[in-house]
Amino acid sequence: QKEVEQNSGPLSVPEGAIASLNCTYSDRGSQSFFWYRQYSGKSPELIMSIYSNGDKEDGRFTAQLNKASQYVSLLIRDSQPSDSATYLCAVPSGGGADGLTFGKGTHLIIQP
Amino acid sequence: EAGVAQSPRYKIIEKRQSVAFWCNPISGHATLYWYQQILGQGPKLLIQFQNNGVVDDSQLPKDRFSAERLKGVDSTLKIQPAKLEDSAVYLCASSFGQNDNYGYTFGSGTRLTVV
Numbered sequence: 001q002k003e004v005e006q007n008s009g010p011l012s013v014p015e016g017a018i019a020s021l022n023c024t025y026s027d028r029g030s031q032s033f034f035w036y037r038q039y040s041g042k043s044p045e046l047i048m049s050i051y052s053n054g055d056k057e058d059g060r061f062t063a064q065l066n067k068a069s070q071y072v073s074l075l076i077r078d079s080q081p082s083d084s085a086t087y088l089c090a091v092p093s094g095g096g097a098d099g100l101t102f103g104k105g106t107h108l109i110i111q112p
Numbered sequence: 113e114a115g116v117a118q119s120p121r122y123k124i125i126e127k128r129q130s131v132a133f134w135c136n137p138i139s140g141h142a143t144l145y146w147y148q149q150i151l152g153q154g155p156k157l158l159i160q161f162q163n164n165g166v167v168d169d170s171q172l173p174k175d176r177f178s179a180e181r182l183k184g185v186d187s188t189l190k191i192q193p194a195k196l197e198d199s200a201v202y203l204c205a206s207s208f209g210q211n212d213n214y215g216y217t218f219g220s221g222t223r224l225t226v227v
Contacts (some may be wrong), residue, residue, distance in 0.1 A: 004154075008152075042220070043203055043218040043219060043220055043221050044203075045217075088154050088155075093157060098160070099145055099157035099160050100157065101157070102155050102156070104152065104153050104154050
């Protein structure tokens with residue numbers, strides 16, 4: 001069974017600063033990685049995906065992948081109060097199907 | 113395009129009762145998933161359908177949970193009998209094809225409370 005580990009937080013970051021969210025995974029064979037954002041009482045929404053080692057940038061979001069260390073992170077630049085949410089890391093469950101295995105999520109609070 | 117539709121939004125039942133949830137995926141999406149999200153945890157995959165066939169139901173508690181997707185479009189998930197630990201949000205998601213590595217879209221979910 002694949003495992004995805006995240007610090008549950010809460011992680012408190014002042015407005016305008018960089019928020020750094022981390023995730024480790026157990027399966028060295030994982031090839032794709034996803035970050036979902038979930039507001040309280042809402043369903044998860046995909047914000048970033050990454051497949052190759054290195055960085056991938058999309059607006060204020062940067063995903064970083066290090067397969068050797070089995071580590072993926074999400075950076076949010078110029079954090080806004082609207083970024084306050086739970087951020088879920090996910091990897092494909094594998095085994096021929098493509099459901100996702102999620103971490104427990106990190107609760108991020110952006111302080112105005 | 114219309115999103116993934118789920119109903120009902122909320123449901124409260126007593127333990128040992130039965131309950132059913134409905135999901136209508138995005139038009140043309142062949143793959144449909146049901147996830148269970150317990151408060152404070154990430155979603156857990158219960159079952160994956162490809163058209164009307166089951167691809168993965170390894171984490172579905174088959175003694176009490178069942179799901180079907182008869183015509184390869186909408187799907188129902190049933191719990192009978194419900195237990196207190198089944199209290200969770202049940203999320204449906206769909207994607208165009210199997211092995212779609214671009215992630216997928218979730219519906220708004222059904223919040224189940226078992227008392």
